[in-house]
Amino acid sequence: MSVNIQIAKDLIEAVGGKSNIVSVAHCATRLRVMVSDKEQIDHEKVENTEKVKGAFYNAGQYQIILGTGTVNKIYEEVTKLGVDASSKSEQATAAAKESGKLQRAIRTFGDVFVPIIPALVATGLFMGVRGLVMQEQVLALFGMTPDDISANFLLFTQILTDTAFIFLPALVAWSTFRVFGGSPIIGIVLGLMLVSPALPNAWGVAGGEVDPIMFFGSIPVVGYQGSVLPAFIAGIVGALLEKQIRKRVPDALDLILTPFLTLLIMITLALFAIGPVFHLMEELILNATVVILDWPFGISGFLIGFLNQIIVISGVHHVFNMLEIQLLENLGYNPYNAIVTCAAAGQAGAALAVGLKTKSKKLKALAFPSSLSAFLGITEPAIFGVNLRYGKPFLMALIGGGIGGFFASILSLKATGMAITVIPGALLYLDGQLLPYLMVNLIAAGTAFGLTWMFGFSDKMLEKK
Structure with a gap:
């Protein structure tokens, strides 16, 4: 019998047996077990099991820390022994029912932004590599200076480093629709509308190069390149609105009317109400953060x-x-x-x-x-x-x-x-x-x-x- 099989058996027994396990999932480092009765868990036995680095109960889940790589192998053996598996998101939904409002809000925030992080990590690495390549000392090793770098190469690096931030509202709206039960494709389209080339570019407006479009003589409308809060709030409202519209539209017209009405109402709200208000709030939060970091x-x-x-x-x-x-x-x-x-x-x-x-x-x-x-x-x-x-x-x-x-x-x-x-x-x-x-x-x-x-x-x- 392999070590991992024995560990899986020991863990199942320590958390109260299969009858006490509702489902099991895992993340990068932890085995996440939903149990019927947490009083049946033998915490000391779990922590003394080989390869276990710690364990704790939080928000409806008993989380056993095994570390990267190891957790995948133990999870596989646990499920082979007949324990019901579920996705991390399914467990999070179930666990949320046992959590307080603050915990649910924080978890939801994480569920929205964590899937976006890999794209931003890659973008940050591209920025770092460009910074390294553009250093005079590095270029000198190849007999070059910054003046020798072609405009086409700089354009190529801009594509790598700027794209994720230019279309960030689309990423945020997509993820928010997904988390709040809307159609992610509608979220993407709504987010892309917020950065449409037809709108004055947010950075151009901020730099004074272009003017915002003034509606009704007093409402400034601009693009929201790089913004987070307007897309996040629009995503929440849009997902909830889509579900309400779908309940009221006849099935035969759902494919046509639901996305049409959702996008029409939401882009109107996003440009004239949600965008201006929450972009201002976003700037206030950013300024406060910068002030604190500059202490x-x-x-x-x-x-x-x-x-x-x-x-x-x-x-x-x-x-x-x-x-x-x-x-x-x-x-x-x-x-x-x-x-x-x-x-x-x-x-x-x-x-x-x-x-x-x-x-x-x-x-x-x-x-x-x-x-x-x-x-x-x-x-x-x-x-x-x-x-x-x-x-x-x-x-x-x-x-x-x-x-x-x-x-x-x-x-x-x-x-x-x-x-x-x-x-x-x-x-x-x-x-x-x-x-x-x-x-x-x-x-x-x-x-x-x-x-x-x-x-x-x-x-x-x-x-x-």
Whole structure:
């Protein structure tokens, strides 16, 4: 019998057997189990199962942290043993019924923006590579200067780096329609209407190069290139409107009337009401974010670096995706990324210290992969499997993240993208910032490591545990 089969059997037994399992799904690092009665879960047995890095119950799901790769294999064996499988989205819908309003709202926000992130990650990497290629020192290696770069090559790089942001409202509206039960294709068309070439370009209006179209003498209408909130709100209202129209339209006319009426009503609302109001709100949120990030003496860097992983535990960190998108779109860079990268590096450093200091083979086998995972930007195994479990290492990791974030703020590091951190995140700093980026990561990880080694962990904690 393979190790993974035995682990699957042990986990099924530990959560109360097949009769207690409603369904099972998985994400990048966690096995997510919906159970009938959480009182039947033997939490200690789960955490002592081989390859398990931690477990917790949250929002209707019992989440078992196994790490990337491993979770896919264990999930496969669990389903082979006769446990009902469901998609992550199906489980999220079921779990939402057990959650409070705030948790449901935050989860919905994440469901909308998380699918968009891969496109924005790719765009950020393209920006980083372009920044690297355009550096004079790099061009000099090939006997070239920036003046030697052809206009066609620059146009090609613009296609790579600008497309996702130009059509961002289409991506947001598509994802919002999908989450709120509308037709995603109608969402895409609505989003594309918001950036139609027939409308004055948002960036041109902002730069004073073109004027907005004035309707009724007082309502300015512009395109919404790069905007998030107008498309998000229009997507919510549009999806709900589509469902209401579909209930009232005869089946024979549904294919014609439902999309026609939905798009007609929604583009009118989006251009004349939703767009102007929520674009203004978007600007206010962005300005407030910039003010906070510009606090002097690295204060914002320390606070964000210290608090970020606490926010990750609470599950509300997806709320900040919109802010990062807006920073990239409006400023052309993302100062938030370097700070939260230090928070992740702090968790990695603390877990590494625990792994090196402990004499427990089991804890070593847990701490080292968890630390590596955190260095790759996925901190849940380190948080739940090691640092938070013993308490003090987590605090030391927060301090390390805060100090690293302080230096990231002082050095004004600016990422070209979002959503990747620590080692992979180096690709976002190829435009001449790589050395300071590596330095702040080393400061965060080193501080957390040193504090954990000296004050944060000893094997006596294992005895108490």
